[in-house]
Amino acid sequence: MGATLITESRLGRLKAPWHKWFAGESRRQVIVSISSLAGSGMISIGLRFVGSIIQGRFIGPETLGFYSKFTILPGFMFFLHLGVFTSLARQYPYYVGKGDRKTALSYAACALGWTRLLCAVHALVFLIPCALAVFRRDWPVALGWGTQILVSSTSLYMFYLGSTYRNSSEFVAWSKASVISAAASLAALPLVALYRFFGLCARASLPDFISMLYAHCNRPLKIRARLNRPVLKKMIAFGAPLMIFTYIATSLWDAVERSYILKMTGEKNLGVFVFAVTLCIALMTVSTSISQVFNPRIAMLYGSSGKGMAVSFRYCLKCSFVGLGVMLPLIVLTYWLLDPLVRWLLPKYADSIPIARCLCWLSLLPVMELPKQLLIVAKRTRAFGISVLAGFVLYMAILGYIMISGQIISLQQIVVASVACKASIVLISDLFAWREARAEARSLKQMDPLLPQG
Numbered sequence: 001m002g003a004t005l006i007t008e009s010r011l012g013r014l015k016a017p018w019h020k021w022f023a024g025e026s027r028r029q030v031i032v033s034i035s036s037l038a039g040s041g042m043i044s045i046g047l048r049f050v051g052s053i054i055q056g057r058f059i060g061p062e063t064l065g066f067y068s069k070f071t072i073l074p075g076f077m078f079f080l081h082l083g084v085f086t087s088l089a090r091q092y093p094y095y096v097g098k099g100d101r102k103t104a105l106s107y108a109a110c111a112l113g114w115t116r117l118l119c120a121v122h123a124l125v126f127l128i129p130c131a132l133a134v135f136r137r138d139w140p141v142a143l144g145w146g147t148q149i150l151v152s153s154t155s156l157y158m159f160y161l162g163s164t165y166r167n168s169s170e171f172v173a174w175s176k177a178s179v180i181s182a183a184a185s186l187a188a189l190p191l192v193a194l195y196r197f198f199g200l201c202a203r204a205s206l207p208d209f210i211s212m213l214y215a216h217c218n219r220p221l222k223i224r225a226r227l228n229r230p231v232l233k234k235m236i237a238f239g240a241p242l243m244i245f246t247y248i249a250t251s252l253w254d255a256v257e258r259s260y261i262l263k264m265t266g267e268k269n270l271g272v273f274v275f276a277v278t279l280c281i282a283l284m285t286v287s288t289s290i291s292q293v294f295n296p297r298i299a300m301l302y303g304s305s306g307k308g309m310a311v312s313f314r315y316c317l318k319c320s321f322v323g324l325g326v327m328l329p330l331i332v333l334t335y336w337l338l339d340p341l342v343r344w345l346l347p348k349y350a351d352s353i354p355i356a357r358c359l360c361w362l363s364l365l366p367v368m369e370l371p372k373q374l375l376i377v378a379k380r381t382r383a384f385g386i387s388v389l390a391g392f393v394l395y396m397a398i399l400g401y402i403m404i405s406g407q408i409i410s411l412q413q414i415v416v417a418s419v420a421c422k423a424s425i426v427l428i429s430d431l432f433a434w435r436e437a438r439a440e441a442r443s444l445k446q447m448d449p450l451l452p453q454g
């Protein structure tokens with residue numbers, strides 16, 4: 001009897017923090033946000049998977065690889081935002097959490113003005129090779145470059161919009177935008193069947209543009225764009241150091257990876273890789289959406305708690321466990337379905353099965369790297385940078401060794417190396433965040449021995 005009471009008491013102490021975290025309005029908002037995003041993600045998974053299968057019936061890996069060549073340059077150019085998006089993602093919810101709405105809105109207005117300027121720059125860069133291709137009457141190349149004008153502008157504006165969504169009702173609208181994109185992508189399939197490469201370009205650009213229009217109409221902040229020079233300098237000064245490492249870990253990494261695949265294995269294998277990414281993109285959308293629910297909450301908690309690393313790190317861990325609980329069943333289901341469906345419906349893309357199975361595990365990283373987001377919020381640039389550079393340098397060393405040695409490398413080996421190095425970034429950054437939180441907890445313990453540690 002006594003042992004039972006002791007066990008129940010221990011269980012009660014373990015459950016107490018979770019009941020507190022999921023209590024009241026916070027519980028309702030978190031459940032609504034995650035449910036809407038996970039639900040829309042499930043719908044997107046189905047629609048995009050079906051769309052990819054149908055498109056593969058008309059477009060072979062050679063054609064897909066040819067189009068994918070034009071998507072490499074935008075990845076190299078993403079650094080032009082100079083950290084403004086990174087600053088907005090941290091500073092806007094941070095100042096909202098502190099109750100300084102005026103400063104928060106000034107940051108958002110300046111970021112909107114900078115976004116519009118970037119869209120114009122991207123359009124000009126892609127318009128030049130597009131015009132040259134038109135002059136040579138090379139219509140596929142002209143269309144490939146012209147499509148990037150719409151794709152890059154849409155992507156930039158969606159980055160801005162995504163940083164302004166904070167509460168449950170706003171995330172429901174964001175979820176609907178994701179479903180609209182997936183539905184429009186499916187509806188564009190007849191264009192692929194009729195016009196092949198031209199239809200592929202339309203399907204690559206129009207669905208996300210339609211989704212952006214919906215997100216724009218339902219945007220939470222209806223403000224005027226203002227390029228305020230002092231505010232812009234502050235945003236760049238804060239965001240640029242962090243942007244460098246974020247850019248390396250995302251856009252630059254993907255651009256280097258695709259360039260390497262194109263150079264070492266050719267257009268066909270690039271098409272196989274892109275098709276595998278397409279099969280897994282919906283999983284990544286779900287995990288990224290889940291992390292997007294928690295990212296502003298982490299910044300707000302950090303601001304409202306007086307920059308408390310320990311309490312914010314514990315919150316990050318709880319959020320990561322919730323995200324893992326949502327993502328693991330989806331990954332297992334996708335991993336199991338890939339082989340029979342692709343071999344049955346698209347045998348010419350059978351080479352993409354092991355690639356997709358490896359890539360699908362990347363969807364765990366956005367929910368596992370929430371402590372890394374805490375490093376960004378807390379301005380721990382050095383720790384964040386070391387973790388990113390360690391993984392990227394390791395990946396570049398592997399690719400460089402392969403190129404110098406002249407070994408014959410398979411596409412699967414390149415992807416495995418990429419996934420392993422990206423996972424190492426998450427592991428190292430989470431360890432840095434844990435060390436910072438533990439150091440703060442020890443400091444508080446020394447000041448007040450009655451406080452619990454860690």
